[in-house]
Amino acid sequence: MTKRRSRGDGGLHWDEKRQRWIATASLGYDPSGKRIVKRGSGKTKTEAKNKLKEVLRDHEDGLAIAPTGYTVENAVNDWLMYGLAGRDNGTLDNCTILSRTHVIPSLGARKLRDLSAEDVDKWLAQKTKSLSTRTLQSIHSCLNRSVKRAMARDKVKRNVVELCSVPTGRPGRPSKALTLAQAEAVLKAAERTSMHAYIVLALLTGARTEELRALTWDHVFLKGDRAASPPAPPYIAVWRSVRTGGDTKTRKSRRTLALPARCIHVLWQHWEDQGWDRLAAGDAWEENGLVFSSTVGKELDSTNVRRAFRQAINKAEGVNAAEWTPRELRHSFVSLLSDSGVPLEEISRLVGHSGTAVTEEVYRKQIRPVIQTGAVAMDGIFKVNPER
Numbered sequence: 001m002t003k004r005r006s007r008g009d010g011g012l013h014w015d016e017k018r019q020r021w022i023a024t025a026s027l028g029y030d031p032s033g034k035r036i037v038k039r040g041s042g043k044t045k046t047e048a049k050n051k052l053k054e055v056l057r058d059h060e061d062g063l064a065i066a067p068t069g070y071t072v073e074n075a076v077n078d079w080l081m082y083g084l085a086g087r088d089n090g091t092l093d094n095c096t097i098l099s100r101t102h103v104i105p106s107l108g109a110r111k112l113r114d115l116s117a118e119d120v121d122k123w124l125a126q127k128t129k130s131l132s133t134r135t136l137q138s139i140h141s142c143l144n145r146s147v148k149r150a151m152a153r154d155k156v157k158r159n160v161v162e163l164c165s166v167p168t169g170r171p172g173r174p175s176k177a178l179t180l181a182q183a184e185a186v187l188k189a190a191e192r193t194s195m196h197a198y199i200v201l202a203l204l205t206g207a208r209t210e211e212l213r214a215l216t217w218d219h220v221f222l223k224g225d226r227a228a229s230p231p232a233p234p235y236i237a238v239w240r241s242v243r244t245g246g247d248t249k250t251r252k253s254r255r256t257l258a259l260p261a262r263c264i265h266v267l268w269q270h271w272e273d274q275g276w277d278r279l280a281a282g283d284a285w286e287e288n289g290l291v292f293s294s295t296v297g298k299e300l301d302s303t304n305v306r307r308a309f310r311q312a313i314n315k316a317e318g319v320n321a322a323e324w325t326p327r328e329l330r331h332s333f334v335s336l337l338s339d340s341g342v343p344l345e346e347i348s349r350l351v352g353h354s355g356t357a358v359t360e361e362v363y364r365k366q367i368r369p370v371i372q373t374g375a376v377a378m379d380g381i382f383k384v385n386p387e388r
Contacts, residue, residue: 012045021045023052070155072115072146073108079146095142102127102139103146112150117160124167133169140166175328177335178203182319189316195308197270198292202326204260206333206351207238209326211253213300214240216289217271222264234259238352253352267291 012023020041027036040051076099084092106123107115120143127136144161151159178186183203190199202212219239225232235258259267270291277295278285286297294300310321330351337347 012048015041021048023048025052025056027056070112070150071108072110072112072143073104075112075150075155076103076108076142076146079142079149083145083149094138098135098139099142099146102131103143107143112147112156115147115156115160117163120161120164124164128167128169131169132171132173133166136169137166140164175331176324177328178319178324178332180336180339182316183332183336185316185318186313189314189319190312193308193312194273195305195312197266198305198326199309199312199329200266201236201263202329203333204263205236205257206330207236207257208253208330208352209302209305211238211240212292213290213302213305215291216240217291218289220267220291222259222267222271234264255349255352257350 012021014020015022018041020043023040023042023045025038027038030036038052038055040048040053040055042048042051080092080096080099084095106126107119110119124136124140127139131139140161144159147156147159147161150156187200187203190196198212201207202209207215215236215238219237221232221236222234224234235256237256239254274293278287278297281296284296288297288299290297290299292300294304305326309326310324313319313324314321334347334351337350338344
């Protein structure tokens with residue numbers, strides 16, 4: 001004789017409206033006195049029972065069950081809306097573009113609970129044909145952080161994206177540095193343009209573009225400080241940037257740089273030119289004290305600077321303006337100093353790096369001067385017979 005289920009054990013019945021078997025189980029009562037009932041459905045009795053077992057297992061693990069229609073797109077949009085609070089606009093814009101260009105179109109329709117590591121691996125493998133390794137890392141990070149946020153809110157049991165490694169993509173655009181001849185051509189081409197002072201200062205001091213965009217006249221000392229002990233030459237105080245909060249990239253990035261004579265000359269001229277801009281703008285001028293600003297005194301954004309920079313060097317001999325960006329003036333500064341024999345440690349201090357590793361591996365593009373120390377020492381150790 002079949003044993004009858006105990007009261008509260010649930011049951012199994014056919015739902016005519018849904019055309020599915022429904023397995024149910026009662027798990028007691030919630031604090032308000034309402035009965036807690038878990039359900040699983042399927043086209044067959046076995047499928048319904050197995051689904052119920054999965055639901056009960058999740059309940060025992062303390063996991064709430066997300067709506068079955070919750071998709072990857074829902075998770076990504078939730079992360080973009082709430083998970084990036086407090087980040088600067090640049091970060092938010094970048095993550096939004098990457099997510100809506102690469103993540104959502106490929107994986108957005110997939111139910112989050114059904115997303116597998118294999119799905120993610122195939123997606124990344126497909127993207128290697130068109131994206132650099134750096135971009136692959138970025139889109140993987142966007143998806144990973146979206147799913148991690150969803151998991152923390154009980155929308156999914158685990159984050160399968162963390163199980164997937166990022167493959168190697170297409171080679172990215174390598175940064176480069178101007179040779180001395182190219183640098184002279186760029187400086188000459190930039191004369192009598194609105195970007196002349198910016199380009200001279202970036203190339204001759206190595207300041208970051210984000211630091212120059214935030215530079216104010218009260219941090220520029222074109223006469224130096226003769227009353228100081230010892231007297232200070234003309235200099236700029238690189239203490240701010242356009243980053244969130246106005247801080248420089250690192251603590252060592254806060255530095256005071258003496259100005260080469262050429263910088264002093266062009267900054268005096270730039271100060272005079274800006275005065276004429278202020279006069280021409282009239283009431284439209286917004287006084288922010290910026291050294292480099294728009295024609296009405298507003299802060300420049302990176303797109304403004306890049307476009308104006310390429311226009312300024314468009315006629316530079318031996319330089320294709322479309323292939324260069326303002327940040328490569330900083331790379332050129334490092335390489336030209338290295339080429340002139342300036343010690344790497346001193347260059348690292350000038351550009352505000354915390355150590356010499358980044359200066360050596362990322363910024364220095366020249367392979368001169370030839371390091372002779374080892375050869376000279378070995379010639380002294382292993383004497384060479386001149387007759388051989």
